[in-house]
Amino acid sequence: TSLGQKVEKEEYSRDKESIEIDKVERKIPKWINNPTQINSRILGLYMLLSKNGSRSISYDRLREEYLNKFNDDKFDRNYVQMKNVAEKNHAKVFSEDEYGNISLWEPVAYFIKNKYYQLGLTSMKR
Structure with missing residues (x-):
């Protein structure tokens, strides 16, 4: 199995983005x-606060809203x-800029918005 694991790691490092999208x-x-x-809670709250993914929101706002709503300490380790x-990882759905503004990760943004819409x-907005 160590050879199989080595092959998997090599494949992953070659094609990270498409594997992540899948x-x-x-x-x-x-x-x-x-x-x-x-x-689900983090993404759903993000979709609500960001007007269905149509604008970015700050990390601080998402974290604060999560803590107020769910009152647990699981936000940070899951968000990362x-x-x-x-x-x-869980799956990359967010991008964060140098100012701490969060948006949907571009390669999956339409997919996520469409799933929520379906x-x-x-409501559906690109």
């Missing part, structure tokens, strides 16, 4: 269908895994 497309429907899951590309959770 991961997002696989996981987002599961998150949406499980509203108590931390990732939602903004980075990594083999074992389920009647948001």
